[in-house]
Amino acid sequence: MGRLNGRRAEALANGEQVNVAILGAGRIAHTMADTLVKMASDPRYASWIHPYAVAARDGERAETFAAQYGLDKAYGSYEALAGDENVDLVYIATPHNLHAEQSIMCMQAGRNVLVEKAFTANARQARELIETAEKTGMLATEAIWTRYQPSRAIINELVDGGELGEVKAVRADLSYAVDGKARITDPALAGGALLDVGVYALNFIDMAVGADHGRAIERLDTTMTPFATGVDASNSTTLVYGDGLMATATSSAVAASDRFGCIYGTEGYAVVTNINNPEGIDVYGLDHKLRRHIDVPAQLTGYEYEVAAAANALLDGRGECPEMPHADTLRIMELMDEIRGRWGLKYPFE
Template structure:
């Protein structure tokens, strides 16, 4: 869509123009996703790739050129000043999310903020409160909450094929200590905000917001002061138990397992579920659920954000503000047990 066409199109159901703030690896994946969505009949009338902004104009121009975005900006302020931008996807380090989401909202832009949403719960509350007060969408872009696999898992749990769910475990680990941002305390480095958030979200998708009676967590610390590996046990008031493990120094099976009174469920790769298998109590495979083919996996969070914008909502039902704040509060509690503080705390 050209600039002139967008200016002339005031329909409430017109495509939402999306800008990417940042030009790193995640920004590249989102730019690729948006380009594919613009060519897919399911999404063509919902979103339009429009702009890329980076502190480096060269990087912004390369990303915009590679994926046919109309605009490239060498500063974030230029993006904020562009009246044609509807939704900004924030793809920068955790430590910048609160500041940049606030700036976008104050400029009248809706925001989709890459996980971890902020560094701590205080920042998360401030950003989500601002979005609600301004009547703008603000959503956390943790893709596993938006994928079809999440709806499939919800449906399976509701049908109770393994009886009463009493426990669950999740692990996600990648050797990433070679990446400078992962070991930088000032950038919110460490395993927790990068991969641990997925393990905790998996447990949250299983157990929801039911109250906790006890949280026990420990971490092995990296020389720079961030968490290298961590393990957490959540004990709920009804006696259910959740276990989450994450690390930035090893590889793991990335599995999510849900244990019930009559069997168990195995989810292959909690970071992007590939299949869900149900087993009986005698370890017999009862049912195998494949997951639908996708473009990249990022399209679902973008589509959800665009649909929420059209509906005049300030949050996405797949990841409401209460869930984002609850998970950030939980991670604050874990870090307090470890003695890990970020400068922004």
């Protein structure tokens, strides 16, 4: 088991820190490294979060990355990182198709994992990853940052507070023109808009009006347009809940969008700016006039909340984070499997 598992009070009292390592050295790994450096300089996190190591398939690339962010260690293989007993938490920052394999390798070596979204390529892999976490006693949690951010509670309080009346419909969109990247277009990398950006739209709906509020999906309809490679370039999914509430999730990798999350009620509606990282919430009345604006708390990068939650969980000896428990991860993975099934989209490794 990891160094710090199960003895949080003792570890913190002794001034021990959670050593965080990054597996992968791509764009999102740089964002995490920047986050960890900022956490190490912030009084809220500095005493217990430590940016420790990075691993890449190329040793020189790993050394350059480590030097850029002042990390203690750089490894030219993922296996070497997993074998470092000083690593407490590994952030998995590789393409979707590799998440399960690499997370399982880390956990079997005694490392806790914070796995970038989408958690895995499909629900079968997610179950295998979670089963390994349970067998090894390691923490495994999905790094979908919006689940951990303060904006989640703010939106839930708005919906539950009754200001919008009875919520009847929701729409959520996240689209970027990023189709030139292999991780988006290559079926072997579990490419497509759904797992890359569509997962945020589905999670927004799940938090804003779905499972966070006790609703279960009764039926769904979905469609997509493909890249030449066969994976989805753009998609739209309509979810109908048992009480008749209708939610629409759209995403695209070939066009930019407003990135809005809109919650419509009988007494007004709310517009969340940027469901990928909420920046603010505008509440409107039935006259379509702005009733009030809700600010979202300032943050380092937004990634700090998932890191802190994972570190707290492993210090407490827990195998999952309450912000994104395994049941929630599996539900979203199963939903995306069903959506892809309706499209007839299978990845080559499935």
